[in-house]
Amino acid sequence: MQPPAPSTVPAFGDPDDGAPGPLGLEMIYRDERHALVRFITRHRSNREDAGDIAQEVFLRLAQSEQTRTEPIARPRAFLRQVARNLLRDRAKSAAGRGELMHVPFEEDAISAANEVSRLEARDSLARIEAVMRRMKPKTREIFMAHRLDGLSYNEIAERTGMSVSGIEKQMAKAMTMLLQHAGRD
Structure with missing residues (x-):
């Protein structure tokens, strides 16, 4: 009995072809x-x-x-x-289909809670801004490009001329700084 002829297209699930x-x-x-x-x-x-x-x-x-x-x-x-x-x-x-959530509310009933939330958000934002001012310009630029502009690490690497691993390291530095210092200020 002869073995089957090899296929030109790798078989789905063939462990030797490198595909999952x-x-x-x-x-x-x-x-x-x-x-x-x-x-x-x-x-x-x-x-x-x-x-x-x-x-x-x-x-x-x-x-x-x-x-x-x-x-x-x-x-x-x-x-x-x-x-x-x-x-x-x-x-x-x-x-x-018009399935957007529209939640009616009474402004008077939530105004106090809303004010507290707004003050907490403002305080949190001020702490984040303070930490970002302490970042090196390159780290801040990369962090903002990824988090605010939504660019991928590859896109940022292309724009800055850095490697993807360099971008990852800069993002790790930014996140570490934010996690370490955001709660202290």
Whole structure:
């Protein structure tokens, strides 16, 4: 009996082809599912919705693997981008159906709580601004490009001429400073 002829297209799940395949997808699922649900939950209040969206993200990953010739270099980044796209699509769809949340309120009933919240937010913002003024200009620029402008590390690296790992280090410095000093001022 002769062995089957080698295929020109790697078999889905072939451990030698470098693509995730069923076993690789299972590992990615085990390794990334909880982090992905937490990521989605930050953008959604309902954990069940986050679980459903995570399942859809993994379904799309599995579907993309069937047509992909190269393995995904950064599965976590891929999963999060797919999740962002799904969240954006769902929000647009809900808005198109008029499902935006409109919560009526009595201004007098919440004015005191609203004032306290506004003062706390102002105080928190002042602490963050103070910490950001202490950052080196390059660190501050990178932090703002990522957090405020929404640029990816790759985009920032291209703009600044730095490596992605250099951008990651600068972001780590910025986050460390914010976490260490924001509560002290």
